[in-house]
Amino acid sequence: MLQASELTKAYNGVVALNKLNLTVNSGEIFCLLGANGAGKTTTINLFLNFVTPTAGRALVNGIDVSAEPLEVKRHIAYIPETVMLYPSLSGLENLNYFTTLALGHKRPEHELLKLLAEAGLAKEAAFKRVSGYSKGMRQKVGIAIAMAKNAKALLLDEPTSGLDPQAANEFSKLLDRLKADGVAILMATHDLFLAKQVGTRVGIMQRGILVSTMTTDDLGHADLERIYLDIASCTDAGGAPPRTGEAEQRTEQLPSAMQGAVAGQKEAR
Numbered sequence: 001m002l003q004a005s006e007l008t009k010a011y012n013g014v015v016a017l018n019k020l021n022l023t024v025n026s027g028e029i030f031c032l033l034g035a036n037g038a039g040k041t042t043t044i045n046l047f048l049n050f051v052t053p054t055a056g057r058a059l060v061n062g063i064d065v066s067a068e069p070l071e072v073k074r075h076i077a078y079i080p081e082t083v084m085l086y087p088s089l090s091g092l093e094n095l096n097y098f099t100t101l102a103l104g105h106k107r108p109e110h111e112l113l114k115l116l117a118e119a120g121l122a123k124e125a126a127f128k129r130v131s132g133y134s135k136g137m138r139q140k141v142g143i144a145i146a147m148a149k150n151a152k153a154l155l156l157d158e159p160t161s162g163l164d165p166q167a168a169n170e171f172s173k174l175l176d177r178l179k180a181d182g183v184a185i186l187m188a189t190h191d192l193f194l195a196k197q198v199g200t201r202v203g204i205m206q207r208g209i210l211v212s213t214m215t216t217d218d219l220g221h222a223d224l225e226r227i228y229l230d231i232a233s234c235t236d237a238g239g240a241p242p243r244t245g246e247a248e249q250r251t252e253q254l255p256s257a258m259q260g261a262v263a264g265q266k267e268a269r
């Protein structure tokens, strides 16, 4: 389970994330949507302890990320937008290296090859050097590295960036399987289609605030697109955040349709 409690991050007085309250339960995929600079990556980075919160807490399976970073690492897997690998090693060797590092022991080669195949990497590519891989192929190795940990919490930041439609479709199926296995998944994405397809709930962020949360069951793709665009058009500066103290005032300036959306965040508390 992933939990944010009044989670806040300011960079030099600029509030990138403002009092986020959110719970992502086991078997749930929560998709964070929002314009550039809305605070999606900041949220992910706080759960990964890449940045320290200014206030509030991020918890993974009930463990405070800032207080016990090493313990949290054992429970969490992460797929970034751009997966960094050793170019002179093959995909299989990279997977072996990172898996051994994370687990403290090796996994047999046939298991690693199965993980790469599940991530959509062709078998012959697994033995080739990563320096010759496309971005999408590197992404697939990143997906396999994350799956090898068998973590019960998964953080994804634009994971389908660079994947072709077939690979993106395979990735959606993979997420469905992880959801069925009880993994709690938090994904930042710009892909409304993916969010609607795999998400259990979606949340729309604007200027560091989670202004709306919705369950995808009662939502068509066109509805999601309309709500997203309505919210995006309510800001005078894209998704970029206000300076400290401005945030409360900003939500009061929103049109009536959005006031209801803001209530969605209060429900999430």
Ligand SMILES: Nc1ncnc2c1ncn2[C@@H]1O[C@H](COP(=O)(O)OP(=O)(O)OP(=O)(O)O)[C@@H](O)[C@H]1O
Pocket (backbone or CB within 6 Å): 011, 015, 016, 034, 035, 036, 037, 038, 039, 040, 041, 042, 043, 188, 239, 240, 241
């Ligand atoms: N290290 C940093 N130092 C200063 N400001 C930062 C830093 N990281 C993020 N920010 C600011 O915090 C705000 C939120 O950024 P964040 O990367 O979380 O947005 P995002 O929603 O992930 O955007 P994108 O869709 O472009 O990836 C932005 O205004 C950004 O400029």
